[in-house]
Amino acid sequence: MTIEIAIVFGIILLAILFFITEWVSIDTVAFGIMVILLVTGLVTPQQGIMGFANQATITILALMFIGVGLEQSGAIAKLGQKLRPILGQKEWVTVTLLMVIVAGVSAVISTTAVVIVFLRILVDLSDRLKISISKLLIPLSFAGIIGGSCSLMGTSTNLIVNAVAQDLGVETFDLFEFSGIGALFFLAALIYMVFVGRKLLPSRKINQSLADNYLKDTFVTSVIIKPESQLIGKKVKETVFEREKDISLLEIKHSNGVRRFPSEDEEFRAGDLLLLKASLKRITGIFQSEGLEFVSRENLVDEQLNTEETMLCEAVVRPNSRLIGNRLENLNFKRDYAAIPLAIQQKKKKIDFNRGKATRFDVGDVVLLEVSKIDFPRLYQSSDWIILQEEGQLLPKSHKQYLAMLILGAVVILSAGGFLPIMISALAGAFAMIITKCIDLQRAYRKIDWGIIFLLAGMIPLGSAMSNTGADRYLADTFISVLDDGSPQMYVAALFGFTVLMSGFVSNNATAILIAPIAIAIAASLNLDPKGFLLTVMFAANMSFFTPIGYQTNTLIFSPGNYKFRDFLLVGGILTLIVWGLATVLIPIFYF
Numbered sequence: 024m025t026i027e028i029a030i031v032f033g034i035i036l037l038a039i040l041f042f043i044t045e046w047v048s049i050d051t052v053a054f055g056i057m058v059i060l061l062v063t064g065l066v067t068p069q070q071g072i073m074g075f076a077n078q079a080t081i082t083i084l085a086l087m088f089i090g091v092g093l094e095q096s097g098a099i100a101k102l103g104q105k106l107r108p109i110l111g112q113k114e115w116v117t118v119t120l121l122m123v124i125v126a127g128v129s130a131v132i133s134t135t136a137v138v139i140v141f142l143r144i145l146v147d148l149s150d151r152l153k154i155s156i157s158k159l160l161i162p163l164s165f166a167g168i169i170g171g172s173c174s175l176m177g178t179s180t181n182l183i184v185n186a187v188a189q190d191l192g193v194e195t196f197d198l199f200e201f202s203g204i205g206a207l208f209f210l211a212a213l214i215y216m217v218f219v220g221r222k223l224l225p226s227r228k229i230n231q232s233l234a235d236n237y238l239k240d241t242f243v244t245s246v247i248i249k250p251e252s253q254l255i256g257k258k259v260k261e262t263v264f265e266r267e268k269d270i271s272l273l274e275i276k277h278s279n280g281v282r283r284f285p286s287e288d289e290e291f292r293a294g295d296l297l298l299l300k301a302s303l304k305r306i307t308g309i310f311q312s313e314g315l316e317f318v319s320r321e322n323l324v325d326e327q328l329n330t331e332e333t334m335l336c337e338a339v340v341r342p343n344s345r346l347i348g349n350r351l352e353n354l355n356f357k358r359d360y361a362a363i364p365l366a367i368q369q370k371k372k373k374i375d376f377n378r379g380k381a382t383r384f385d386v387g388d389v390v391l392l393e394v395s396k397i398d399f400p401r402l403y404q405s406s407d408w409i410i411l412q413e414e415g416q417l418l419p420k421s422h423k424q425y426l427a428m429l430i431l432g433a434v435v436i437l438s439a440g441g442f443l444p445i446m447i448s449a450l451a452g453a454f455a456m457i458i459t460k461c462i463d464l465q466r467a468y469r470k471i472d473w474g475i476i477f478l479l480a481g482m483i484p485l486g487s488a489m490s491n492t493g494a495d496r497y498l499a500d501t502f503i504s505v506l507d508d509g510s511p512q513m514y515v516a517a518l519f520g521f522t523v524l525m526s527g528f529v530s531n532n533a534t535a536i537l538i539a540p541i542a543i544a545i546a547a548s549l550n551l552d553p554k555g556f557l558l559t560v561m562f563a564a565n566m567s568f569f570t571p572i573g574y575q576t577n578t579l580i581f582s583p584g585n586y587k588f589r590d591f592l593l594v595g596g597i598l599t600l601i602v603w604g605l606a607t608v609l610i611p612i613f614y615f
Contacts, residue, residue: 024497025492025493027065027491027492027493027494028492028493028494028497030063030065030492031065031485031488031489031492031494032494034056034059034060034485034488035485035537038052038053038056038485038533039525039529042528042529042530042533043528043529048348048474049474049478049530049533050473050474050475050477050478050481052481053477053478053479053480053481053482053533054477054480054481055481056481056482056484056485057071057072057074057480057481057484060484060485060488061484065488065491065492066484066487066488066491070484070487070488070491071484072480072484073483073484073487074479074480074481074482074483074484075480077186077190077479077480077483078186078189078446079179079182079183079185079186079187079479079483080186080476080479080480080483081446081450082176082182082186082445082446082449082450083179083182083183083475083476083479084453084471084476085446085449085450085452085453086133086176086179086182086449086453087133087471087472088453088456088457088462088467088471089430089431089434089449089452089453089456090132090133090136091456091462091466091467091470091471092427092430092453092456092457092461092462092467093132093133093136093427093428093431093461094136094470095461095462095463095466095467096423096424096426096427096461096462097423097424098423098424098425098427098428098431099132099136099137099140100140101424102128102140103140103141103143103144106124107144107148110144110145110148114154114158114221115217115221117148117154117159118158118159118162118216118217118221119213119217121141121145121159121162121163121166122162122163122165122166122209122212122213122216122217123166123213125137125138125141125163125166125167125170126166126167126169126170126173126209127170128170129166129167129168129170129171129177130170130171130173130174130177130202131174131176131177131431131435132431134167134168134170134171134177134178134576135167135342135575135576135579137167138163138164138167138576138579138580139341139409139579141163142160142163142339142409142411142579142580142583143409143410143411143412145159145160145163146411146412146583147412155225155226156583156584156585157224157225157226157584157585157586157590158221158224158226159584160580160583160584160586161220161224161580161584161586161590161591161594161595162216162220162221163576163580164574164576164577164579164580165212165216165568165595165598166209166212166213167576168565168566168568168574168576168577169205169208169209169212169565169566170205170209171565172205172208172561172562172565172566173199173201173202173205173206173209174198174199174202174205175196175197175198175199175200175438175445176198176434176435176438176445176449178565179475179532180531180532180535180561180564180565181196181561181565182445183479183532183535183536183539184535184539184557184560184561184564185557186483187483187486187535187536187539187540187543187557188539188543188553188554188557190486190487191490191540191543193543193553193554193557194553194554196554196557196558197439197441198435198438198439198445199439201558201561203613204558204562204609204610204613205562207605207609208562208566208602208605208606211601211602211605212598212601212602215597215598215601216598219597220594220597220598223593223594223597224590224594225585225586225587225590245296245297245298245299246296246297246299246315247294247295247296247297247315248291248292248293248294248295248297248314248315249293249314249315250293250294251314252291252293252314252315253314254291254314254315255291255292255293256290256291257290257291258287258288258289258290258291259272259285259286259287259288259289259291260287260288262291264285265287270299270300270301271299271300271301271365272285272297272298272299273285273298273299273300273363273365273393274297274298274363274393275289275291275295275296275297275298276295276296276297276298277292277294277295277296278292278293278294278295278296285357285363286357286358297315300365334393334394334395334396334399335365335391335392335393336391336392336394336399336402336410336411336412337389337390337391337392337410337411337412338389338390338392338402338408338409338410338411339387339388339389339390339408339409339411339579339582339583340384340385340386340387340388340389340390340407340408340409341386341406341407341408341409342386342472342575342579343406343470343471343472343473343474344384344386344406344407344408345407345469346384346407347384347385347386348383348384348385349383349384350383351364351367351384356392360392360394360398360401360402360405360407360408361394361395361398361401361402362392362393362394362398362402363392363393363394364390364391364392365391365392365393366390366391367384367388367389367390367391368388368389368390368582369385369388369582385578386575386578386579387578387579387580387581387582387583388582389411389582389583390408406466406469406470409579411583423459423460423461426459426461427456427461430452430455430456430459430461431452433448433452433455434448434449434451434452437451475532478530478532478533479532479536482532482533482536482537483536485536485537486536486537486539486540489540489541490540495540495541495543495544496544496548498541498544499541499544499545499547499548500548502514502517502518502541502545503545503548503549505517510611511549511551511555511611511615512607512608512611514545514549514556515555515556515559515606515607515610515611516603516606516607518538518542518545518556518559518560518563519559519562519563519603519606519607520563520603521538522534522538522559522560522563522564523563523564523566523567523599523603525537525538526563526564526565526567526573527567527569527570527572527573528570528572528573531564531565531567531573531574532564534564535560535561535564538560538564539557539560542556542557542559542560543556543557551614551615552614552615554614555610555611555613555614555615558610558614559606559610562602562606563603563606566599566602567599568591568594568595568596568598568599568602569591569592569595569596569599570588570591570592570595571586571588571591577591577595
């Protein structure tokens with residue numbers, strides 16, 4: 024092993040450590056890798072920045088714009104509404120139809136966007152049909168993952184592996200070249216989930232919403248400021264409501280009838296009606312000192328907080344939301360969303376906002392918000408949140424829904440028919456979305472997952488460094504020496520197992536970038552078709568069903584589904600083993 028190879032391995036191990044621990048964001052790690060490779064001279068300046076101009080990067084960016092166009096125009100939501108009635112069946116029928124529909128749509132539309140739409144539908148459907156939401160969301164996510172793996176444009180991972188192959192002089196894949204194998208994987212997953220996996224999923228109570236938990240054992244009441252109160256003339260930030268963490272001021276209604284969310288600079292007046300939340304002991308303890316009196320001594324319930332002017336809603340933090348990584352105490356909900364945050368649910372923990380201000384947001388966190396009905400449409404359409412309730416009247420109603428679908432269809436036909444390379448057809452589709460105003464560019468910029476773009480820009484040069492130093496060949500030779508004279512099936516099984524384990528804890532895109540060059544080197548050493556090994560990496564990097572962090576949609580449904588880590592480990596672990604076994608058999612049959 025040379026010094027250069029040792030340095031590359033050190034960079035890879037350090038990157039994996041940061042990816043797993045999440046001490047810093049993934050895109051920051053990738054950007055740092057690019058800089059280190061340039062400074063150490065392991066890549067040329069041209070190689071160091073080629074990730075920004077790589078075909079995979081440009082194609083993924085263009086497809087993101089197309090996905091945003093489908094979302095903003097209401098095309099995806101329209102599709103979900105059309106399909107909604109057929110999901111109102113028995114549990115096993117609902118799971119079957121759900122998985123078939125989602126897998127089919129995810130093959131050509133962003134898996135995350137599809138899951139978001141059906142997440143809203145299923146939350147409402149679960150209440151009406153008395154089907155536990157935990158019985159539906161894992162099948163939803165798994166179907167989206169497998170469906171996205173069935174075509175070249177279905178997931179960014181497939182495009183990345185295809186781009187690595189092109190950079191290293193290997194024949195690339197056609198748009199639907201491996202859809203047959205993917206369909207067999209899906210068929211096996213469908214049979215397993217309907218007859219076995221569905222029964223292994225928990226059936227947790229569907230009425231335990233975050234709102235229910237928030238109001239449980241909590242006193243939410245109205246009080247009035249008496250004329251002699253010491254609060255009169257003071258701002259909120261100068262009072263006990265800002266200093267104390269165990270009492271929340273939810274709302275102020277002035278004597279003139281104006282109802283406001285309490286900003287820090289809001290001044291109290293005599294006769295103001297305050298909506299407070301705390302323990303009964305804590306509320307009664309401030310009455311004498313602050314000059315307040317009860318309006319009602321009865322605990323308010325959810326319906327009373329949902330007044331004619333305000334409402335409660337549960338919102339999930341979107342992927343690429345600006346909230347991710349931020350502390351509660353550094354955010355201004357009233358200014359940015361005209362909403363009051365009441366509670367947050369993070370991976371089974373339910374946190375009162377006033378007691379959890381040091382908590383950082385992450386993808387999939389569920390937040391209970393009180394918002395005025397006037398401002399609700401802005402919150403519903405925000406690029407930061409997924410509101411867990413359907414509001415059909417807020418969806419765009421125009422011909423652009425059909426225009427966006429037509430553009431997507433044209434992109435697929437041009438790519439699948441070989442008329443244009445997928446990068447060019449995707450760019451043309453993105454431009455068509457912009458020129459026809461299916462996309463609001465300013466909103467689109469906020470919805471694009473720029474983290475993936477920087478991840479690719481930083482990690483793709485690492486593949487060049489592995490090739491320049493011979494690190495990929497060194498790992499391939501080590502891999503071959505361990506398996507010795509093993510069969511192609513054995514090599515596929517070993518490569519799939521290593522990749523799927525790594526992608527369970529590291530970004531699936533980063534995993535694909537790291538392992539694809541090694542797969543090509545293994546194929547060259549064995550004199551076998553590299554496409555078989557590249558396909559192994561594609562499927563294995565995507566299909567990390569056994570953890571809630573391996574794939575973005577798994578993270579997204581974790582809190583709304585009220586899941587535990589062991590639910591994924593059990594149900595997803597068995598499915599991973601099934602797919603692993605099928606890949607070991609099917610890929611050599613098709614490619615070796």
